[in-house]
Amino acid sequence: MDGNGRWAQSRGLDRSAGHRKGMDAAYDCAVACRAAGVSHLSLFAFSTDNWQRPAAEVKELIALFDRGMRENFSRIVADDLRIRFIGDLSGFPQAVRRTIGKIEAETADNGALHLQIALNYSGKWDVAEAVRRLADTGHDLSAATEEQIASELATAGCPELDLLIRTSGELRLSNFMLWQAAYAELYFTEVLWPDFGAAELQAALADYARRERRYGRVEAR
Ligand code: IPE
Ligand code: MG
Numbered sequence: 001m002d003g004n005g006r007w008a009q010s011r012g013l014d015r016s017a018g019h020r021k022g023m024d025a026a027y028d029c030a031v032a033c034r035a036a037g038v039s040h041l042s043l044f045a046f047s048t049d050n051w052q053r054p055a056a057e058v059k060e061l062i063a064l065f066d067r068g069m070r071e072n073f074s075r076i077v078a079d080d081l082r083i084r085f086i087g088d089l090s091g092f093p094q095a096v097r098r099t100i101g102k103i104e105a106e107t108a109d110n111g112a113l114h115l116q117i118a119l120n121y122s123g124k125w126d127v128a129e130a131v132r133r134l135a136d137t138g139h140d141l142s143a144a145t146e147e148q149i150a151s152e153l154a155t156a157g158c159p160e161l162d163l164l165i166r167t168s169g170e171l172r173l174s175n176f177m178l179w180q181a182a183y184a185e186l187y188f189t190e191v192l193w194p195d196f197g198a199a200e201l202q203a204a205l206a207d208y209a210r211r212e213r214r215y216g217r218v219e220a221r
Helices: 004-009 015-036 048-052 055-071 073-078 094-107 123-136 146-150 198-209
Strands: 040-047 081-086 113-121 163-166 185-188
Touching: 004 015, 015 040, 015 055, 015 113, 015 198, 040 048, 040 055, 048 055, 048 113, 055 073, 055 094, 073 081, 073 094, 081 094, 113 123, 123 146, 163 198, 185 198
Parallel strands: 040 113, 081 113, 163 185
Antiparallel strands: none
């Protein structure tokens, strides 16, 4: 989800106004995905590298996540969203972790859309963490298989990543789900994240539907 800052700055607003609008866009995107029959949606909300931003912006972002989760709580449950957080949550304040734990527990039986929110996440961290977990459970790492590593990733149990959308005109993955993106179809749009609505999602899904996925073979699979 990229472009919150530029969205705000182009309107003469504070970057935090862009983050607030971006959070509304994220919720609307989840609901639109559910309506479109998408089973799993992962949102990259905060990267391990976002700590490098000015302390005030980081603080504002964390407060916004916390407030957003608490204010939208009943709506999340009513909308049948199952929320899970992926990433190293140990870096977040205790109160935020409590809100996260509560929202995961309360939505665990929901099922219309599995919504994963990546907080303090990065693709490299995910793979390194998976390897560490294999080692901790006594696996012989010199014989580690792709399946074993995949089974320890934050996304273990999720279907394979089909479509990866990057907004705001940037043409890079920025350390998001590197392993999982091996055969993902990539979709780049100039639209800034706060403006990414149901129509943009439909356009991305329509584009995806036209792709031919060959996975290195001659014919589509
Ligand atoms: C993405 O928008 C939101 C987060 C990383 C939390 P940005 O804040 O990166 O917006 P730009 O790139 O400055 O426009
Ligand atoms: Mg950005």
